[in-house]
Every structure is written in C-alpha cells, then in structure tokens.
Amino acid sequence: MASSNGKKAVMAVTGAVMVGFLLLHMLGNLKIFLGRESFNDYAHALRTLLEPIAPYRTVLTILEIVLVASVVLHMWAAISLARRARQARPVKYVAKKSQAGGYATHIMRYGGITIALFVVWHLLDLTFGVVNPKGFDSAPADRMIAGFDLSRWWVTLLYLVAVVMVGLHLRHGVWSAFQTLGWANRARYKALRATASLLSAVLVVGFLAPPLAITFGVVK
Amino acid sequence: MNLTLKVWRQSGPADAGRMVTYKVQDVSPDMSFLEMLDVLNERLIIEGDDPVAFDHDCREGICGMCGMVINGVAHGEQRATTTCQLHMRHFEDGATITIEPWRAAPFPVVKDLVVDRSAFDRIIQAGGFVSVPAGSAPDAHSVPVRKEDADSAFDAATCIGCGACVAACPNGSASLFTAAKITHLSLLPQGQPERVTRAKAMVDQMDAEGFGGCTNTGECTAVCPKGIPLDTIARMNSDYLQANKK
Amino acid sequence: MKFVEGPEIRDTKAPEGPIEERWEKRKFAAKLVNPANKRKLNVIVVGTGLAGGSAAATLGELGYNVKSFCYQDSPRRAHSIAAQGGINAAKNYRGDGDSIYRLFYDTVKGGDFRARESNVYRLAQVSVNIIDQAVAQGVPFAREYGGLLDTRSFGGAQVSRTFYARGQTGQQLLLGAYQALERQVAAGTVEMFTRHEMLDLIVADGRARGIIVRDMVTGEIERHVADAVVLATGGYGNVFFLSTNAKGCNTTAIWRAHERGAYFANPCYTQIHPTCIPVSGEYQSKLTLMSESLRNDGRVWVPLRKGDDRAPGDIPEDERDYYLERIYPAFGNLVPRDIASRAAKNVCDEGRGVGPGGLGVYLDFRDAINRLGRDAVEKKYGNLFEMYERITGENPYDVPMRIYPAVHYTMGGLWVDYDLQSTIPGLFVIGEANFSDHGANRLGASALMQGLADGYFVLPTTIGDYLAAGPFGEVEEEAVAEAEIKVRSRIERLLSVNGTRTPDSFHRELGKLMWDYCGMERTEESLRKALERIPELRKEFWENVKVSGTAEELNQVLEKAGRVADFFDLAELMCLDALVRTESCGGHFRAESQDADGEALRDDENFAHVSAWEYSPERVPVLHKEALEYDYVKMTQRSYK
Known part of the structure; x- marks a missing residue:
C-alpha cells in the first residue's frame, strides 16, 4: 500500500466507496420531491435501519465510519502522491504545454481540495445545522428547504459550483479507477469514458435538482 | 528562416542553470531540428564559446538517445516524432523557440540538454527480461502465439526508452515506460512464469528511483514518439495488484 | 602511400574435414574452463550492439567476470537498433527447399567469393539457434494466424527465410540482448560502463590485457585490465561522414587495436545501400535508409533527357527511362544492392539525376497504386511512406519518392581466425567490427544473424579455449x-x-x-x-x-x-x-x-584472398594475404541479366 501503485489502488477503492455513497445520497435527496414527510421518513429510516436487531443508528454509524475512513485514505493517498510528484520534478519547466488537454492534471487536485472544503461547509450546514437558519434541532427537510431559500441564493450557488466540481472530478476519477485497478483496455476505453461521463452527469443533475427546485420555489 | 532560440544552459549538475538566447540565421526548412542545432554549435565553437550539449545518435528516430522539451512539449508539437525527425518546416520564420532538457529528479541534468536516464536501465534490471540463458531455448515453433497477442506485444515493445513520457508527465512518472515492458512480456507465453514477480519488482524499482505516481492524465502517450498506448499501464496495474495479493 | 608485402597469413584454428562437422569438431576440441575458475577470469566487452550485448550477457551467464562498455547513455541504444528488414535463418519452416547448406551457398555467392567457407557454414548452422533464443526471450516476431512465425523472402533470396518484427527487427533483437545483459548486471556478473569511450588497447607480454577509456561525463581517464578483450564496436561507414550509421559510430576502438598490432582485413569493402533518402543540403548530418522492400513494388526511373527539370508527373511515359528494367530485364528493380546503387550513380553522372543537386532517382509507386489500390499500398508500406514524408515533406502517394545510394555497412574489419581471435592473442573481435563472414558483399538480413551468432554462440565457446590457460596474472x-x-x-x-x-x-x-x-x-x-x-x-x-x-x-x-x-x-x-x-x-x-x-x-x-594489413608507425603498412579456397561452392561470375 505504501508504493505509488498501492496508493493509486487505495484512491480507486475509496473513490468507489464514495461514489456508492453519493448515489445513495442523491436518491435520498430526491425524496424531497415526494414531500417533506417522505424526506424526513427517509432520514429517520437511515438511523433506525436493522432495528431492533441492532441498536439505534448502528448501521448508519458503521457507514459513516467507512465513509470517513475512505475520505481520509483518499486524501492521504492524494496528498502523498502529489508530494511525490512535486519531488519528482524539483525544477519546473520554463514553458510547458499540455498535450492531453490538461483536464485531469488541473481538475483532480484543485477540484479535490474544493470538494473537501465544500464538504466541511455542507456538514456544518445541513448535518449539524451550525450555519443553517433552522439550527440542529430541526427536521432534516426543514433544514434543507430553509437552507436553499431564495434569500440564501449564494448557498445554492456555492452548492452548484461544488456539485459541478464533483461531476468533473468523477468524470476522470471513475475512468481512472478502472485504469488503476487494471480493468481498462483499449477496447473498453470508449465505453468506460462514456460510463464515467454518464454517471457524473446523473449525479450532477440528481444533486442539483432539489436545491434549485427549492430556490426557485418549486418545492416549498 | 531566422530564429530566436532560448536554450537551457547548465554547465554541470552543480550549476543552477539558466535560459540563454541565441539567434540563428539562414535555417533551411528541410533541416532537422538537430541539424539546426549543429549549425548553432559550429558557430559557437568557432567563436570560442561552449557549444550546446545534447544527446543524439541514430538520428532516425529509433535509438531513443535524443530528446528535448521544445516550446513546452517533449520532442516538440509534431506527434509521433522524435526530436531528430522533427523538421524545421514546422516552424514559422522569425519564431522564438524554447528548448529545455527533460526535467525530473530521477533524470538529473548532466550538462545543458543532456540528462542521466540510467534509472530506466535499473528498472529493466529489476525484472524487464525473460530468464533464458543462451543455448537453452526450445525450438521457436514449440509454443504458438496468437497473432493478436504477438501484435499487441510488439506495439508495447516498440518503446525506445527516450524518456519523453517522464518529461511530459505532470507527476514525473515513469509508468508508461515501465508498463510498456511489462505489457510486452506479459502478453507472450514466454513471459508468463515471471509475470507477476516482474511487475512487482519493476514497479517497486520505479518508485525507488523517485519517479512520481500515475494519475492517468494521458500526457505520456500523447507525446510518445512510438504511440505506446495507455492501456499498457492498466495491464501493469493489474499484474502488480495480482503480485501483492500473493 | 607505400606498402610492403609480408608473409602469408593462415587461419590456424579452422578445423579440417567435412564442412558440416567442422564447428562440432572445434567445439569439442576447444578447452573448457573449470566453472570455479570462471569467476576469476575477467573479460572486457566493448560495444553493446547485437554482438557485444549478446556476448557480454552470455559470458556473464557462463560465470565470467564481465565489464561491458558503450559510448551511449544506455546499452540499449547501440546502432543495431536501427536495422529494419529482418534476420535470416535456415529453419526451413516453409518447406520451400531451404537448408543450412543453401543459406551457406547463398551467402558465399552473395559475398562474391571473398569469404571463408568454414565461417559461413558455421554461421548458417548457428542461425537456427538464434531464432529459438530470440523467441524464448520474448522477441515479438511477426506471426501468422496459426500462431507460428511468419517469414518473408528478402534481398533477392529465392526462399522465404527472413524472420522479422515489422520494420524494426534490429530494435526487437537488440532489446532482447539488452534485457539479457541487464539481467546479468542485476545478477552481478556484468559491470556496465555507459558513456565510456575506449581510447586504447593495453597489450602486455604479447597479450591483449585491457583498455584505456575516457569517462565521457567527467573526462576521467580510466584503466581496466582483464584476461581477454572483446571488441564489438561496429563498422566504420562514418568515414564517409554521410552514411546510414548513427552519428556516434566510429573506428577508434578497432583502429587503436590495429595500431597495437591487430591486422585490418579488406578495409575497402563497403556496402552502399541503394534506397536511401537523398541529401537535401549542405547541412545534412546523416542519411536515412528506406527499407529495400520498397523495390518490390516501386519502379525506379529517371528522365530520358538530360537536364529535364519538369515535375515528375509532367514527364510522359515515353520520356522516362526505367533503367533497371531496361538493363536487367530478368531481375528488373530487384537487382542486388551493389548493382542497383551503381546504376543510379551512372544515370546521375549522365546528368539525368533528379532533385536538389541532381543526386537522386525516382522510386515511383504510381503503377503499384493503380494496380493494387492505395489501401493495399498503404497497408504494405504505410509506415515507410510516413517516414519519408516526415523527412522530406513530400507525399509519396502523390509524387514519386526520390532515392539515392548511401554508405550502409562495412564488410571489412579486424582480421580474425575461426575462433574470432585477432592477430593479438586475447583480443577477440565480433560483429561488424570483424571482417569474417560477408566477403565482399553482405546480403540483406545477414548482419543481424552474424552479430548474434558471434555473440550468443560462437565467441562464448571459442573464448573459453583461450581463457582455459588463464588467469594471466598481474598486468605489467x-x-x-x-x-x-x-x-x-x-x-x-x-x-x-x-x-x-x-x-x-x-x-x-x-x-x-x-x-x-x-x-x-x-x-x-x-x-x-x-x-x-x-x-x-x-x-x-x-x-x-x-x-x-x-x-x-x-x-x-x-x-x-x-x-x-x-x-x-x-x-x-x-x-x-x-x-x-x-x-x-x-x-x-x-x-x-x-x-x-x-x-x-x-x-x-x-585476388582470391583476404588482404590483411599490418600497421606500421612509419606509414608503410605490411600486406599479408590469406588465400581463400572454395571446396564446396564453385566460383562463378555473378549475373543478374
């Protein structure tokens, strides 16, 4: 795991865990279109999953631990690979021109940092309610609807930028994970790239639909 | 053609190095890039200056000795072309051209545009071979090889070890070079017995040399004069992960 | 320049008897080195091309202590890498009547009866082992759909005995040898010295005992001593400045050995390759070969009229001179290299050459494109056409290629006996650097065969006979x-x-x-x-x-x-x-x-002899003749009419 290839594999696997989480998260978010109740029930169900076999919040906590571990490992691998890359080129080029679009080079690291910062805000806002007008002791749906109120248009904007960034990150990341885990080849490249793009697009649309609907008053 | 060259000059590993500007006149469009530098050097020698040191040998695109970053692109912007096969007709009259060495910590500058690529040899030493002493080989027809596999192996085996992949990679990774050899041998029945140990040994050596990790940016394959495909890296990863499972 | 004639020289190592038994006999007669002693024996190998790379690797495998030197930054870059066409081997996989004897016969005849029969026969015998060795190493030769190796006929041979890896056979074979060499470096049997240039040979007590080299990075002059020295430093075609050789190819190693007493044989035998891209200007630094296979479908011509400077497309059929087809109706565009080259020179001397300076002839694919279609031509020659366009900026699908002969290979080199040992005991010379197997003319796809035969199979056996008497102790x-x-x-x-x-x-x-x-x-x-x-x-x-x-x-x-x-x-x-x-x-x-x-x-x-020249510091070289005898192949005049 300490080798550069090992770290890449860590990034791929933890990335896959996070993509799985994002898909479930997105599906949950869409419940807001079925009404506040439906959304709140979903949030509650998450906490009472497998009850009474397991105590309250067991499954969710396990999921959260896995998720946090993935985030930490993903960032650890990214940072150590970035550091390694910096050490591998101590003297920079005077002129450097990308021949592959430069997309992956720039979007992944800066995008990753942007996303990490957003996640902090996002947790403070909608999970812990610290920066949410409704505070912590409120129903999840209330927090969500209040959070994306038109008066707080800049939150929606922030969210929009971040979600697009996630999409761009995954467009390369998903494909890259296949490559890293050795499942890609020339014949599959096209399909894999298309899959990555489609997945990213679905996530972007799925995540943006609720806040935009709230901001523009479609969901009240 | 008249050109302005901005060339990296560095007298030795201890020197910090700097860009120096030269004017070159009466360049023919039919000259190769290296012939243009020959003209500059002939002049510098007569003027008592130190000519620009650069590596070159076959000048027909196969030995892998030449290589410089021209206007920010390894081997210049002409695709699938080594520096020695790049011709001046692809530049505009009056243009300014920046010329830099491959830049990577495992490729320390020896002088000017000459770098030390012995790290590549050490990666091959780690396992880039089939262990078969001379005289012990069975008849060449005893093991048939699927034509498709032989062809794909050949595609990977055409790597000339020039180092452009490292020079172009934003991470300074040698993955394409290492993967090309791993793929070549991994696709052939002759390479099977040592397949996973080879991948592990070579990748570990690549790390030990101080190359960066791959982030699948595709910059390497874009500048590769032999067009080594990116999926060689996927195969390397697969063999490597398999080695670590055992 | 004056010279004197000295006593005749003889190859004393060549065994007698039926030709097909001679190599077997020599191998058996050669003394063996005790495995425990091999580690105490030091061998220097200079050059890492097909011959030097394979020799150093094999000697390392055998357990000798090897030091390998090259002037490039990596042994993988030696100029063998540029060989395009292929490698001959008498495998007779096609059942088309090939045999060791036929390869031997073709090579002796192709060499215009100026090579030794014994050496050439051994080369043909060993050729089959080379293919086995290379395949086992993972050299990706071209294959057929059945999974077996593909071959083609090459350089006018009537059998299909040339194995190839697209147009990069030399590269693939060299990388095979390079990988074997690096394996020995890792094993500790070979110590590698890159960016080191040999500048002199150390001869002590009448034996070659080491070399003086310059570290090309630091400039340091280093001494390396050993029990035997092997030179595999290639040919000297760069004496012509423009040639298909790499820029760094030089004669220094063999010339300094010559100055130390090694005879130089047949230095005048030079191979001029007919299909190279012509010189485009005064600044030209090297010439690029275009594979000979182009002559299978391209037609060579020049304008009939002197000084005709119309564009090739504007010259009507009856004003073109397809001179090879005219002079050699039987072989046409496929005459051997030396004949095609000279014919091109003759028409250019007549003032009918084309392109800058009038030093070029057309190689026209118009008829082939019309006959086979552009796609078929592209499939066959696409990469060569691309290379031509990259260098000249002209598209050969639209305008005929221009070609001109260029210096390609030197058959001459240091004189060696059947054991590949020069006239200095302990100095062995292999590959293009020696003179032995090609006579006055080398056939296509034979250089790779000779380099690898010498390095993998011949030298590792014969050098043992010399080293069995060693180690030779301290060097004075x-x-x-x-x-x-x-x-x-x-x-x-x-x-x-x-x-x-x-x-x-x-x-x-x-x-x-x-x-x-x-x-x-x-x-x-x-x-x-x-x-x-x-x-x-x-x-x-x-x-x-x-x-x-x-x-x-x-x-x-x-x-x-x-x-x-x-x-x-x-x-x-x-x-x-x-x-x-x-x-x-x-x-x-x-x-x-x-x-x-x-x-x-x-x-x-x-002149049925080898001319072996002894160096003289007063510049009065001594000529020693080695008589050539042909007991198997009858001497005839070549004719391609």
Missing part, C-alpha cells in the same frame, strides 16, 4: 602506463591546436573526398588522388582544428575530434587497399575491371 604496470600516457597526450594535443576549423568541417571534407574517390566506383586515378589529398587534410587537421572546452568535462567536440583523427588514418588504408585490389568484387568496384556490359569483373587468379 609499464604497459598500462604507456597506453594511458599515449591517450592523455593525444587529448592534450587535440586541445592545444586551437585552430579555426571545427572537427565536423574536417570530417565533412574527408567524407566528401572518400565518397568521390573511394565510393561506389573507384579508379586508380581517383584512389591516387585520394591518397595524395588525405595526408594533406590530416596535416591541416592537426594544425588547424579547433576543440573548445576542456578534457575534464562532458565535451562532445573533443569526442568528435578524436574520432575524426582516426578516420583520416583509416581512410588512407581503405584507399590503399582499394588501389591494390585491382579487381572488382561485391562492394568494391574498380572501373578498370568490368565486363563488356559494365558489370563487376572478379580476378580470382590474383
């Missing part, structure tokens, strides 16, 4: 110091001239002179002129060369100057050899010796 300090001082003083001398001309400008002038006077066609007059001019130019060189920088750094000008200095001396010997050999044979065409049709005329009565 006097001999080592003398060689080192000689090297140092020469470098100082080069640096101290401080004249006004660059080494390259001298090299260019020497090359032009050699091409004009000792090139495709040689006459007594031209050779005498060259022999007059070379010493003058050499004198000017030593009085007026400008070498910038110092000896204690990476100094490419100094490297170049040292090589050019040796080329002068070699050029002189080449011209002398060409002058003395008044016959025409293979790659040596004396205008005085031709038949009524202008074809090369051998003089077997007076």
